[in-house]
Amino acid sequence: MLKSGPRPGRPRDSHIDQAVLKAARELLAESGYTRVTMDATAARAGVGKAAIYRRFGSKAELLFAAAVHGMDIEPPADSGSLRGDLRAMAQVIHERLATPAAREVTPALLAEMSRDPALAARLQSTFVARERRDLEVIMERAHQRGELSRPGDPALAHLLLGGPLFVALLVLPGPLDEDRLDDIASVIAAGLIAHASGPARSG
Amino acid sequence: MLKSGPRPGRPRDSHIDQAVLKAARELLAESGYTRVTMDATAARAGVGKAAIYRRFGSKAELLFAAAVHGMDIEPPADSGSLRGDLRAMAQVIHERLATPAAREVTPALLAEMSRDPALAARLQSTFVARERRDLEVIMERAHQRGELSRPGDPALAHLLLGGPLFVALLVLPGPLDEDRLDDIASVIAAGLIAHASGPARSG
Amino acid sequence: MLKSGPRPGRPRDSHIDQAVLKAARELLAESGYTRVTMDATAARAGVGKAAIYRRFGSKAELLFAAAVHGMDIEPPADSGSLRGDLRAMAQVIHERLATPAAREVTPALLAEMSRDPALAARLQSTFVARERRDLEVIMERAHQRGELSRPGDPALAHLLLGGPLFVALLVLPGPLDEDRLDDIASVIAAGLIAHASGPARSG
Amino acid sequence: MLKSGPRPGRPRDSHIDQAVLKAARELLAESGYTRVTMDATAARAGVGKAAIYRRFGSKAELLFAAAVHGMDIEPPADSGSLRGDLRAMAQVIHERLATPAAREVTPALLAEMSRDPALAARLQSTFVARERRDLEVIMERAHQRGELSRPGDPALAHLLLGGPLFVALLVLPGPLDEDRLDDIASVIAAGLIAHASGPARSG
DNA sequence: CAGTAAGCGAGACGGTACGTCCTGTCTTCTC
DNA sequence: GAGAAGACAGGACGTACCGTCTCGCTTACTG
Structure with missing residues (x-):
């Protein structure tokens, strides 16, 4: 039973949530993580620091929330092929x-x-898990379609697909163009298909 | 002509370089990045802070140098197959x-x-470039061996191979076991081979 | 209208003022000016350094305030004679x-x-001015008493009386004994009396 | 026997003594004691720091020497009166x-x-002692002249005369004009004369 | 409608690290 | 050896930031 009814006292002002996240997002884009300060965020949002800490337990939580704000992904539509x-x-x-x-x-x-570790677990169970589940759906579809002789391991697929994107964006200098994305998806699709035909392993 | 001869004044004591990097590496492994302090590093190395700042412009530079110290990789031996x-x-x-x-x-x-950007460029031209060059050798060998109909793009291969490893170590909780490494190499080898047989692209 | 009412935000904790000044005074007596450090002062006062710098702009200001703290002098009682x-x-x-x-x-x-210059002006208008005013009262009394034919210049008297004491304490090795104080007061009283009888000057 | 003959090795370059003292004096006038640094002094003098420390044991000794350089006082001429x-x-x-x-x-x-204490003793035995000796001569002359019934204590006279000057120059804001010096000398002369006629004390 | 509980802006607070500066010593090479 | 150059240990300085706390005030639900 999570419902606790309207708590006594003045309710939180939801405008503040928005203002804080907006300010954090702006500062993040302007200055970079370490140069965003809680004081500056509060000042730009026109808000006291306590109001921020009432909502977000730490700078890390705030900036994480600011960065992922509105990042809901659609369920992966069936394109007709694993590669697609x-x-x-x-x-x-x-x-x-x-x-x-x-x-x-x-x-x-x-x-x-x-x-x-708590933060790590939280991220695992949200973003990572969600992406992995989507990959699971995709691979199951490919199995049903006959592309994959076995459904395969979605965690492996996730690593193979997400890893290159992650590195390309965070480590490498230039942007990722469409052709590169095509190539990545193409190689991995072919690789997974070939891999599924190989000898099954116990893992 | 870059040779400048022995500069005037007392030369830097190379023992200090070693002591500082050693202290930093130890503290890094013990405490984690943010809990390594310059004071503690100087104290453990038996060195003044100025001696550190004379060598490394900031904490970030020091700890980077400490972490990558001695990370030379051997040229990739020919295992007989692209997958290997x-x-x-x-x-x-x-x-x-x-x-x-x-x-x-x-x-x-x-x-x-x-x-x-200077730091980024430095990393690009050392670590990334070196790994990419090794991949180039590997792919050229595979081409000569007949596994790949075209030598292919080593940057793509690097992304596909390094990305998953990078992400696995930084994002995922547990360690990467041998089987996982096998799978990754296997899928990517198969994918690159299949990809090389496909239609060449202009890019 | 200078009244500004209670400023917003948490007010300064006056206990901290006291604790800081006390700690500074103690350290000053124990160690000497240069060996008093802001860190030590903060630590002994159980206070953060920022709390000190919020109140005192520099080490010099803090130690000055610590040294002069509570130095109020009583109005000079009439002893019955200029010399007294x-x-x-x-x-x-x-x-x-x-x-x-x-x-x-x-x-x-x-x-x-x-x-x-600001610090200098502050000292002038407090310590120096106060002592000079007291001397003025003393000389006026001596004039009324008939000891001085003219009230005379209190600034001169202050210089003549305070100068030797100041120098004796800062330059000379030993302490000033009672006899020395007697002599100083005696010579200056006699000198001022004789000087007042001399020809008035335009300055 | 202090003479040790020509010491082995390269003799000190006396130009350096002058250059160092000159640089120190300039920096002192420009910046104030604490802002004079040994590095800056060495740099301006075109000299290594070691050359300074070979001549002066510490910053204090150097700056003292720089400040008093060339401060030899002539023996006090007889003006015909104690006041003069x-x-x-x-x-x-x-x-x-x-x-x-x-x-x-x-x-x-x-x-x-x-x-x-060593520095203090050194200053006592040079400047203070020299001024005191001059005062002793002056007072003895006044005694012989008949102005003073007793020669009196030169240390007291030194305190009375030097103290006001010291304070006026270091503590008070404005300059000391001629009239003020007249007044000081006049009051003290009169005071000492009157004091000498009073009851002798054992001290 | 008074009471209470909480939200709020502002900013002080303890703690802690940073990077700079300076002193006095030491170490190189050159004269 | 003296000299210029500059590295070295040690240690203080003043700044910045985090997360908490304390003011006085405001806003809502409660009895």
Whole structure:
């Protein structure tokens, strides 16, 4: 029973949530993670620091929330082929990681994760799990379609697809163009298909 | 003519370079990036802070240098197959990224890179370029062997191979086991081979 | 209308003012000016450094405030003679300058004054002006008493009385004994009386 | 037997002594004691720091030497009266203290003295002792002249004369004009004369 | 409609690290 | 050896930031 009814006292002002996230997002894009300060965020939002900490437990949580704000992905539509589905999925992941805010926040979030297992678990169970589930659907479809002789491991597929995108956006200098996304999806689709025909393993 | 001869004044003590990097590496493995302090590093190295700042412009530069210190990779031996070569390459990359120091420093380094183009360029021209060159050799060998109908793009291969390893180490909780490395190398080898047989593109 | 009402935000904690000044005074007496550090002061006061810098712009300001804290002098009582009044005044000035804290701070303060006119002005308008005013009262009394044919210049009297005490405490090794104070007051009283009988000058 | 013959090795370059003192004096007048640094002094003098430390044991010694450089006082000429002699003596002391370098160095020197008894003793035995000896001559002359019924205590006279000058120059804002020096000498002369006629004391 | 609980802006607070600066010493090479 | 150049240990300075706390005020639900 989670419902607690209207709590006593003055209710939170939802305008503040928006103002804070907006300010955080702007500062993130302007200055980079470490140069965003809670004081500056509060000042730009026209808000007290306490109002922020009432909503977000730490700078990391705030900036994470700011970066992922509005990042809901559509369920992966069936394109008719594994390759097409992976290409669509690559597009989704790419868009999500390519925003300025996301590019700033991601490295800092990784750093935070290595120190804060709770945060790590939370991210695992949301973003990673969601993407993996989508991949599962895609691979199951490919199995039914006959492309894959076995459904295969969605975690492996996720690693193979997401890893290159992740690295390309965060580590490499230039942007990722459409052709590159095509190639990535293409190689991985072919690879997974060939791999599924190989000897099954116990894992 | 870059040779400048022995500069005047007392030369830098190379023992200090070693002591500082050693202290930084130890503290990094013990405490994590943010908990390494310049004071503690100087104290453990038995060195003044100025001696550190004379060598490294900031904490980020120091810890980067400490993490990558001595990370030379051997030229990729020919295993007889593309799949085998990729598997060996995966092992090398994995070992390099899996050290405690590297795991601590990498996220902070990514954050720094997005703000310091000089640092980014430096990393590109060393680590990334070196790995890419190795991949180029591997793919050329596969081409000569007849596995690949075209030599292909080493940058794409690098992305496909390194990306999953990178992400696995930084984002995923557990370690990467041998089977996973096998799978990754296997899928990518198969995918590259299939991809090379497809229609050539203008890019 | 200067009244500004209660400023917004959390008000300063006056306990901290006291704790900081107390800690600074103690350290000053224990260690001497240069060996008092802001960190040590903050630590002993159980206070963050920022709280100190919020109140005192620099180490010099803090230690000055610590040294002069609570140095209020009583109005000079009428002893019945100029000589007696000057002797009492000498006692007061001497006591003020002879505290360990004052002996430590004074030289540093002088150095600071030559570079910071605002600090100099502040000292002029408090300590110097107050002592001079007291001398003025003393000389006026002596004039009314008939000891001085003219009231005379209190600034001159202040210089003549305070100068020797100041120098004795800062330059000379040993302490000033009672006899010395007697002599100083005696010579100056006699000198002022004789001087007042001389020809008036235009200045 | 202090003479040790020509020491082995390269003899000191006396041009350096001059260059160092000149640089120190300039920096002192420009910036104030604490802002003079040994590095800056060495740089301006075109000299290594070691060459300075070979000549002066510390910053305090260097700046003291720089400030008092060339400050030899002539023996006090007989003006025909105690008042005249004191006036001349006041002039000498004033000139010595009024140089920009002296005004900067004196407070810092006082601070140093309170911590370094050796330095204090050295100053006592040079400047203070020399001025006191001159006063002794002056007072003895006044005694012989009949102005003073007893020779009196030169240390007291020194305090009475030097103290006001010291304070006027270092503590008070404005300059000391001629009239003020007249007044000081006049009051003290009269006071000493009156004091000498009073009851002798054992001290 | 008074009471209470909480939200709010502002900003002080403890703690902690940073990067700079300076002193006095030491180490190189050159004269 | 003296000299210029500059590295070195040590340590203080003043700034910045985080996350918490404390003011006085406002806003809603409660009895």
